[in-house]
Amino acid sequence: MKREKEIYKVTLWGSTVNAVLVVMKLLAGLLGNSAAMLADAVHSVSDFATDMVVLAFVRISHKPKDKTHDYGHGKYETLATALIGLALFAVAVGVLVGGAKKIAFWASGGVLVQPGKLALWAALISIALKEWIFQYTKRKAEQLDSQAMKANAWHHRSDALSSVGAAVGIGGAIFCGERWAVLDPIASVVVGAIIIKVAVDLLKNGVGELMEQSLPEEVENEILDIVASIPDVVEPHDLCTRRIGKRFAIEMHILMDGDRPLREVHATASEIERLLKARYGADTHVAVHVEPIGEE
Ligand SMILES: [Zn+2]
Numbered sequence: 001m002k003r004e005k006e007i008y009k010v011t012l013w014g015s016t017v018n019a020v021l022v023v024m025k026l027l028a029g030l031l032g033n034s035a036a037m038l039a040d041a042v043h044s045v046s047d048f049a050t051d052m053v054v055l056a057f058v059r060i061s062h063k064p065k066d067k068t069h070d071y072g073h074g075k076y077e078t079l080a081t082a083l084i085g086l087a088l089f090a091v092a093v094g095v096l097v098g099g100a101k102k103i104a105f106w107a108s109g110g111v112l113v114q115p116g117k118l119a120l121w122a123a124l125i126s127i128a129l130k131e132w133i134f135q136y137t138k139r140k141a142e143q144l145d146s147q148a149m150k151a152n153a154w155h156h157r158s159d160a161l162s163s164v165g166a167a168v169g170i171g172g173a174i175f176c177g178e179r180w181a182v183l184d185p186i187a188s189v190v191v192g193a194i195i196i197k198v199a200v201d202l203l204k205n206g207v208g209e210l211m212e213q214s215l216p217e218e219v220e221n222e223i224l225d226i227v228a229s230i231p232d233v234v235e236p237h238d239l240c241t242r243r244i245g246k247r248f249a250i251e252m253h254i255l256m257d258g259d260r261p262l263r264e265v266h267a268t269a270s271e272i273e274r275l276l277k278a279r280y281g282a283d284t285h286v287a288v289h290v291e292p293i294g295e296e
């Protein structure tokens with residue numbers, strides 16, 4: 001319980017930083033007249049939305065199964081992730097089109113307004129904050145040995161890099177003279193492309209899970225190895241796997257000697273369940289169908 005609380009605390013800190021960045025970047029982007037800073041703000045909005053899914057939906061998706069949801073509520077989280085991916089994709093396209101329009105205007109001889117120093121300060125503060133939260137999250141992830149937190153830490157680092165891109169564009173647009181004001185929308189296009197990548201990853205994972213995509217081949221092979229290691233089990237086959245939120249669902253057929261008493265067959269099937277739950281978590285969904293050898 002203490003570990004879970006600690007993870008929750010670190011996640012909360014990350015989302016607090018993101019919330020602060022959303023407000024700061026939106027203000028700096030609007031007041032500082034910077035497309036790059038607004039694009040970076042959109043990125044922070046998406047980060048904050050993802051945090052909210054982690055903090056809120058994880059609770060909902062851990063709600064135990066009930067009468068009308070025999071497989072639990074794990075897919076609430078999946079659906080939310082896919083929706084965020086979709087919304088993010090739409091916003092990112094908006095950022096790209098906005099940046100491209102400004103660049104086209106500049107290319108046809110138009111004069112762009114240079115961004116203000118405020119936008120540059122916001123980018124620099126964002127880099128510093130994100131680097132700090134990266135270091136903090138990474139240290140905690142190592143202490144608590146959490147893969148999810150480690151991934152989250154590296155996301156913070158990539159956010160810092162996104163702000164570096166914005167800072168370079170804004171700085172160039174300010175210090176290289178009016179003609180180079182185009183560097184700001186160019187940076188917004190770069191940041192927009194980063195957001196599209198994030199959106200596509202979220203969508204791919206979310207939709208894949210909603211479409212009952214199987215677990216990766218390495219995991220399926222590991223499952224078969226675990227089952228085959230039990231003495232009386234012959235030829236596990238028709239393996240069906242998928243994800244339900246954080247849980248795995250595993251179904252399979254096995255062959256056993258048809259003359260064995262039901263009590264022993266049941267003990268073996270229970271052993272499969274026990275081993276798979278020990279490996280993939282106590283809430284893993286396991287269903288085993290037993291057939292007598294030679295009667296398939
Ligand atoms: Zn991000």
Ligand SMILES: [Zn+2]
Nearest residue numbers: 237238253291
């Ligand atoms: Zn079969």
